[in-house]
Amino acid sequence: xxxxxxxxxxxxxxxxxxxxxxxxxxxxxxxxxxxxxxxxxxxxxxxxxxxxxxxxxxxxxxxxxxxxxxxxxxxxxxxxxxxxxxxxxxxxxxxxxxxxxxxxxxxxxxxxxxxxxxxxxxxxxxxxxxxxxxxxxxxxxxxxxxxxxxxxxxxxxxxxxxxxxxxxxxxxxxxxxxxxxxxxxxxxxxxxxxxxxxxxxxxxxxxxxxxxxxxxxxxxxxxxxxxxxxxxxxxxxxxxxxxxxxxxxxxxxxxxxxxxxxxxxxx
Amino acid sequence: xxxxxxxxxxxxxxxxxxxxxxxxxxxxxxxxxxxxxxxxxxxxxxxxxxxxxxxxxxxxxxxxxxxxxxxxxxxxxxxxxxxxxxxxxxxxxxxxxxxxxxxxxxxxxxxxxxxxxxxxxxxxxxxxxxxxxxxxxxxxxxxxxxxxxxxxxxxxxxxxxxxxxxxxxxxxxxxxxxxxxxxxxxxxxxxxxxxxxxxxxxxxxxxxxxxxxxxxxxx
Amino acid sequence: xxxxxxxxxxxxxxxxxxxxxxxxxxxxxxxxxxxxxxxxxxxxxxxxxxxxxxxxxxxxxxxxxxxxxxxxxxxxxxxxxxxxxxxxxxxxxxxxxxxxxxxxxxxxxxxxxxxxxxxxxxxxxxxxxxxxxxxxxxxxxxxxxxxxxxxxxxxxxxxxxxxxxxxxxxxxxxxxxxxxxxxxxxxxxxxxxxxxxxxxxxxxxxxxxxxxxxxxxxx
Numbered sequence: 001x002x003x004x005x006x007x008x009x010x011x012x013x014x015x016x017x018x019x020x021x022x023x024x025x026x027x028x029x030x031x032x033x034x035x036x037x038x039x040x041x042x043x044x045x046x047x048x049x050x051x052x053x054x055x056x057x058x059x060x061x062x063x064x065x066x067x068x069x070x071x072x073x074x075x076x077x078x079x080x081x082x083x084x085x086x087x088x089x090x091x092x093x094x095x096x097x098x099x100x101x102x103x104x105x106x107x108x109x110x111x112x113x114x115x116x117x118x119x120x121x122x123x124x125x126x127x128x129x130x131x132x133x134x135x136x137x138x139x140x141x142x143x144x145x146x147x148x149x150x151x152x153x154x155x156x157x158x159x160x161x162x163x164x165x166x167x168x169x170x171x172x173x174x175x176x177x178x179x180x181x182x183x184x185x186x187x188x189x190x191x192x193x194x195x196x197x198x199x200x201x202x203x204x205x206x207x208x209x210x211x212x213x214x215x216x217x218x219x220x221x222x223x224x225x226x227x228x229x230x231x232x233x234x235x236x237x238x239x240x241x242x243x244x245x246x247x248x249x250x251x252x253x254x255x256x257x258x259x260x261x262x263x264x265x266x267x
Numbered sequence: 268x269x270x271x272x273x274x275x276x277x278x279x280x281x282x283x284x285x286x287x288x289x290x291x292x293x294x295x296x297x298x299x300x301x302x303x304x305x306x307x308x309x310x311x312x313x314x315x316x317x318x319x320x321x322x323x324x325x326x327x328x329x330x331x332x333x334x335x336x337x338x339x340x341x342x343x344x345x346x347x348x349x350x351x352x353x354x355x356x357x358x359x360x361x362x363x364x365x366x367x368x369x370x371x372x373x374x375x376x377x378x379x380x381x382x383x384x385x386x387x388x389x390x391x392x393x394x395x396x397x398x399x400x401x402x403x404x405x406x407x408x409x410x411x412x413x414x415x416x417x418x419x420x421x422x423x424x425x426x427x428x429x430x431x432x433x434x435x436x437x438x439x440x441x442x443x444x445x446x447x448x449x450x451x452x453x454x455x456x457x458x459x460x461x462x463x464x465x466x467x468x469x470x471x472x473x474x475x476x477x478x479x480x481x482x483x484x485x486x
Numbered sequence: 487x488x489x490x491x492x493x494x495x496x497x498x499x500x501x502x503x504x505x506x507x508x509x510x511x512x513x514x515x516x517x518x519x520x521x522x523x524x525x526x527x528x529x530x531x532x533x534x535x536x537x538x539x540x541x542x543x544x545x546x547x548x549x550x551x552x553x554x555x556x557x558x559x560x561x562x563x564x565x566x567x568x569x570x571x572x573x574x575x576x577x578x579x580x581x582x583x584x585x586x587x588x589x590x591x592x593x594x595x596x597x598x599x600x601x602x603x604x605x606x607x608x609x610x611x612x613x614x615x616x617x618x619x620x621x622x623x624x625x626x627x628x629x630x631x632x633x634x635x636x637x638x639x640x641x642x643x644x645x646x647x648x649x650x651x652x653x654x655x656x657x658x659x660x661x662x663x664x665x666x667x668x669x670x671x672x673x674x675x676x677x678x679x680x681x682x683x684x685x686x687x688x689x690x691x692x693x694x695x696x697x698x699x700x701x702x703x704x705x
Contacts, residue, residue: 036368038464039392082393085464123390123453131374133443135365140433142359143352144335145517147345151298151566151574161625163584163592165653171586172593173667175610258418293552294566295573297516311573333512347513354510354530355517 038086041065043121053122058114059097062090093117192222197235198242205249211261214240214251282315285324292321302342302432338437340428349435363406369399373408377430377442379454381412381423386456392464400424408433501534504543511540521561588618592627596649596658600631600642619643627652 035041045064046056069087072079096110108116138144200219214236222232240262243249251262282288291312295303308318322343326336329345337346347355365373372395375387387395403409412425426439436442448454501507510531514522527537541562545555548564556565566574584592591614594606606614622628627649631642645658655661 036371037391037393042392082464089464119453120390120392122451124392126448126451126453127371127374127378127390130378130442130444130448131370134374134377134434135370137434137436137443138349138352140346140435144349144435145347145352145355145513146300147297148517148519149563150300157580160579160581161584161588161621162581162652163589165655167584167589168593168596168653169662169667171589172597175590175594255418290550290552290567291570291573294570295552297553297564298566298574311575331509333509333514334516345516347517348509351510351513354514357518357530 038065038083039120039124041068041083042086042117043124046121053118053125056118056121058117059094061117062094062097065090066094192219192228192232192235194235194238194242197232197239201236201239201243205243205262205264208249208262208264211252211263214260214262282317283313285317285321288312288316288318288321289324289328291316292318292325296325296336296343296345299344302339302344302428304342308343337435339432340438342428344432346435365402366399368393368396369402372399373403373426373430376403376409376424377426377439378445378448379456380425380439381415382425383415383421383423385421387424389456501536502532504536504540507531507535507537507540508543508547510535511537511544515544515555515562515564521558521563523561527562584621585618587615588621591618592622592645592649595622595628595643596645596661599644599658600634602634602640602642604640606643 035044042061042065045068046053046061048064049056049060051057066087069079069083093110093113097114101109140146196219201217204217215233217236217240218229218232222228237260240249240251240260244251244262248265249262250265251260253260283291292308295308295311305318305322309316312318322336329336333348333351334345335348337344368391371391372387375390376382379386379390384395384400400409406429407427408430409424410427412423414420414422430436431438439445445454502510511527514527514530524537524541527541528535531537541555548555552567552570553564554567556563590610591606594609595601598605598609603614603619619628622643625648626646628643629646631644633639633641649655650657
């Protein structure tokens with residue numbers, strides 16, 4: 001539905017008005033749901049250019065898309081947000097392509113952006129073709145078949161018992177204390193204080209010659225339980241900042257949410 | 268021959284003659300509907316057996332017959348010859364019709380594996396619904412691969428042996444047109460430029476990231 | 487020959503060559519979910535086919551192979567050769583965690599070796615079941631050590647090289663002592679009151695089973 005509409009209506013910018021009138025008169029329902037997102041719509045529009053995708057005019061394509069969105073608005077069709085995001089981006093791209101490049105401006109040029117869009121379309125098109133090819137292959141259970149009467153295989157089960165060193169040590173600890181074993185000694189508080197962290201960090205930082213993830217400084221017993229881990233992470237981070245202030249370490253983070261790393265600062 | 272002798276020395280009993288080993292492989296393969304690896308076969312055969320060699324003979328024996336020996340990933344299976352499919356209409360299992368989104372997602376995973384959800388979304392330009400991935404997982408056509416060593420350590424998807432078996436592929440290298448796609452640079456994961464809308468969450472947006480299939484197929 | 491000609495006259499198209507019919511029977515027999523009669527086979531095959539004759543050829547072809555063509559009532563089926571039945575066993579290995587009793591017994595042997603059963607029971611405070619010791623012996627994690635030169639000359643247990651390999655230890659001496667266990671947070675810091683064994687407590691705490699181990703490793 002959507003595809004045929006696009007084919008009919010966007011043969012050239014000049015025709016848009018006339019076609020729009022006709023469309024309104026026919027109360028045509030534009031089935032935006034028929035498209036699998038803006039890229040799919042662009043691909044469909046692109047087909048009207050009847051050229052190899054590598055030679056596609058991205059400028060023309062942007063105009064076609066914007067016209068489509070405009071039309072949808074006139075017909076009071078609610079477009080999903082990503083269609084509008086794409087429209088805004090294409091409008092931006094269009095201006096980039098039309099205006100002379102600003103030498104001050106960093107970032108990709110209009111041509112680069114257009115080339116990338118063309119690449120995306122070509123790639124999507126290629127995946128579609130391969131998907132069709134794949135589904136057209138001889139298939140198991142349709143064109144070729146597995147054994148119809150599989151013979152039962154008798155299972156002989158062997159059980160392998162295993163244990164870890166931790167199990168062993170915990171087992172031993174359990175006996176020697178004659179007490180129900182509890183994995184962690186600190187049972188009252190799940191807190192790792194700034195003072196504790198600072199003391200710990202002072203002891204360890206001498207070994208941090210290379211950039212090391214701050215997480216590796218968390219004390220034993222504070223790494224698994226989320227509450228304890230949070231506490232230890234916060235205090236270790238605060239302690240690290242304190243050490244930075246004292247000029248003992250350097251700290252860095254490459255980007256948002258990337259690991260925080262630190263390293264000894266040689267004086 | 269010398270190898271035979273060595274085997275004899277190594278093991279308490281000599282491995283059975285090759286013709287016998289071939290029979291054994293044949294029986295094992297006929298008995299199961301699922302592909303079975305050389306290692307699994309050898310685990311069942313007498314000590315010192317060489318299933319790989321027996322399979323070479325067996326494959327030859329079934330050439331041109333109504334049933335073939337096919338390789339599926341690193342496993343083997345007996346399958347009817349595809350040209351005789353029309354005789355088996357009764358056996359045809361109605362496969363659930365896959366949605367267009369599912370088919371495209373499957374193809375993208377097959378050609379770009381290992382691939383993250385964000386990368387699939389980047390290629391398709393729309394978000395991938397949970398249902399689509401779930402369906403493919405449930406059909407056992409895809410599975411989780413190793414996590415990507417990029418921020419957020421996103422999970423990746425790869426195709427399974429069941430997928431290869433279903434589509435009669437010996438390995439993912441045999442996907443139709445894979446070479447051409449690679450030559451055309453269409454399997455490279457290019458980073459989107461600037462503010463390019465991607466459709467996905469864009470978890471690893473600025474992650475031109477791993478070579479994907481290249482990595483997989485260059486070895 | 488004359489029959490062939492007749493068939494040709496009867497049917498609009500000639501029946502496929504016998505070799506092809508044999509292939510067809512082979513594929514059908516392989517793929518059907520249950521034994522199939524000649525009539526059913528022919529119903530699937532091209533008009534004029536003679537499944538009965540094709541089956542004669544096919545049966546001959548599979549003589550002595552790993553798979554046989556067998557008659558089940560008035561239907562036909564493929565079956566693996568009876569003499570290869572033993573190949574249809576599949577060994578599965580399941581990994582389970584050792585029981586608490588076994589872990590504790592093992593730990594005591596590792597820390598106190600060579601140690602007698604009576605000593606183990608004294609340390610654990612409960613009797614040690616035969617099954618537990620047998621299990622550890624069977625796993626080859628413990629073995630019998632020298633007999634103790636005490637009345638009754640009881641056997642002792644020591645850990646094996648397999649044990650050390652499994653736990654990645656150079657020697658049993660590398661097992662952490664109580665102090666280290668405590669430092670690692672694996673032990674309560676408070677010693678439970680009145681519960682510790684009386685003799686040689688302090689000594690034992692720092693270096694569990696020091697004496698025993700020396701005995702073992704000094705020879």
